[in-house]
Amino acid sequence: MSTVFEGKVRRLGNSMAVIIPKEILEETGTKEGDTLKLAIPIPKKKREAAFRKMVGVDRGAQPFQRDERDRV
Secondary structure, eight states: OOOOOOOOOOEEETTEEEEEOOHHHHHTTTTTOOOOOOOOOOOOOHHHHHHHHTTTTGOOOOOOOGGGOOOO
């Protein structure tokens, strides 16, 4: 089960950090040195722009067109 919480991004030396409340760490059994996977929502407009750049559409490549013949 995932837990959603709000955290403030803070400067930590030359990096940025999010403080995770102790209660959440205890609930999940997470301890110092553990690796976490974080999901950060990206606004749809930025996500679409990043996708277009990734697939080359913004450099003149043609968008993918599915060929009807390859469907079962």
